[in-house]
Amino acid sequence: MVTVSSYTWQPNDVVTKALLDTNIRDNLTVLLQRPFFWFYRTLTNEAFSSSTWKRCQLDGVHADTENGRESINGFWSYRIQTTGIWFILGAIPWDNNPNGLRYCQVAKDSASAGTNSAAAFSGGFSDNGSYGYVTQSHFMTKFTAGSYLNLDGYQSSGSSLKYVRGFYGGPMLAGVCLRSG
Amino acid sequence: MANVVPRTWNTGEAITASLLNKELKTNLNCLYESPYVSLSQNEHQNVSATVHTAISWNKTYDDTHEGHDGEGSRYYVPWDGVYLSVCTVRWEDTPTSDTGVRLAYFRINGGTRRWITQTHVTSIGSQGAYSTDTNVVGFLTLAKGWYVEVMVAQSTKTSLNISENCFWEMCWISNKVGTT
Numbered sequence: 001m002v003t004v005s006s007y008t009w010q011p012n013d014v015v016t017k018a019l020l021d022t023n024i025r026d027n028l029t030v031l032l033q034r035p036f037f038w039f040y041r042t043l044t045n046e047a048f049s050s051s052t053w054k055r056c057q058l059d060g061v062h063a064d065t066e067n068g069r070e071s072i073n074g075f076w077s078y079r080i081q082t083t084g085i086w087f088i089l090g091a092i093p094w095d096n097n098p099n100g101l102r103y104c105q106v107a108k109d110s111a112s113a114g115t116n117s118a119a120a121f122s123g124g125f126s127d128n129g130s131y132g133y134v135t136q137s138h139f140m141t142k143f144t145a146g147s148y149l150n151l152d153g154y155q156s157s158g159s160s161l162k163y164v165r166g167f168y169g170g171p172m173l174a175g176v177c178l179r180s181g
Numbered sequence: 182m183a184n185v186v187p188r189t190w191n192t193g194e195a196i197t198a199s200l201l202n203k204e205l206k207t208n209l210n211c212l213y214e215s216p217y218v219s220l221s222q223n224e225h226q227n228v229s230a231t232v233h234t235a236i237s238w239n240k241t242y243d244d245t246h247e248g249h250d251g252e253g254s255r256y257y258v259p260w261d262g263v264y265l266s267v268c269t270v271r272w273e274d275t276p277t278s279d280t281g282v283r284l285a286y287f288r289i290n291g292g293t294r295r296w297i298t299q300t301h302v303t304s305i306g307s308q309g310a311y312s313t314d315t316n317v318v319g320f321l322t323l324a325k326g327w328y329v330e331v332m333v334a335q336s337t338k339t340s341l342n343i344s345e346n347c348f349w350e351m352c353w354i355s356n357k358v359g360t361t
Binding site for chain 1: 184186187188189190191192193194196204205208211212263265284286294295296297298299317318319320322354355356358359
């Protein structure tokens with residue numbers, strides 16, 4: 001739902017149900033309940049081949065206020081329903097491995113993993129075998145209704161490496177529209 | 182005061198002061214007065230190796246609904262809703278030869294863990310001691326009365342302090358939807 005232009009009331013206006021619903025109910029609703037989505041992983045931990053970008057299949061839904069979840073190119077994606085300024089978060093907690101790089105990115109209108117980074121990109125070296133590594137991307141940008149978002153990951157440990165489902169929430173992609181229009 | 186769900190009006194309905202106050206005044210006030218908290222740690226707090234430790238916040242810059250428990254670790258949520266939570270943890274200087282992990286995350290009601298960030302510290306040569314930051318950002322879907330903490334842990338030393346430059350802010354951004 002998007003906001004409507006605020007109505008300028010006129011002397012002797014007949015205050016109808018339609019006017020009240022459109023100009024008060026609908027605008028208050030969108031201001032009080034921002035478009036919001038939060039996807040995560042419920043199935044098995046997906047393995048990523050070394051030095052190859054891969055798209056996360058986030059099958060779980062914590063929230064999706066505008067029913068933007070959609071299967072695109074075989075992956076659950078978020079289709080932006082409301083044009084506006086969005087704050088987006090993406091995170092991948094990797095399994096323990098001491099070697100190589102870890103990346104994650106939020107992709108926009110991307111047909112294949114590792115392309116069309118939306119705005120922010122997170123990466124770093126893993127150098128301690130006793131712990132995993134977490135990549136987190138967070139940014140604020142304008143998205144237009146119709147664009148779609150995915151979470152992509154990359155690692156270069158030299159062997160197959162999984163992310164860890166359920167670890168502090170596991171791999172997640174979430175966003176909120178802070179300002180419409 | 183928390184907001185109310187905007188009503189669908191009825192045809193021919195009398196628009197009373199009571200309805201206007203409930204529908205307009207309450208909801209508009211909500212948009213002006215939504216919960217926000219800004220805290221810092223201005224003393225050195227010890228974190229033992231591999232022990233997950235809640236940061237105690239001993240300085241309050243702003244706390245619109247008095248959700249912070251004095252100088253403790255908890256922020257009690259005043260309204261149902263989706264919150265944006267942002268925390269910067271600064272660790273004290275350690276020699277460049279030190280290695281290990283430093284992490285931070287949000288914990289809800291002493292149990293559920295969300296939005297972890299881990300920093301790996303690696304030897305960078307002989308440039309002298311240096312500090313590291315661990316920044317964690319996340320959405321939290323919360324109910325009134327729940328509490329949130331920032332948890333930290335490290336594996337660099339038997340004992341390592343977080344410095345006085347730690348900050349935590351939370352802001353209500355929307356009505357509660359979905360699950361935590």
